[in-house]
């Protein structure tokens with residue numbers, strides 16, 4: 001899965017996997033180191049919508 005940048009501040013996102021299948025992360029959380037937002041990953045798809 002390609003790691004995108006934070007939609008809020010364009011900062012780097014780090015992925016914290018919860019459930020993996022081989023090399024694919026199915027569930028996890030993307031954390032922004034810059035603005036401290038976090039975004040869920042469900043079914044391998046990052047949900048980067050701003051809440």
Ligand SMILES: [Zn+2]
Nearest residue numbers: 006009032035
């Ligand atoms: Zn950010």
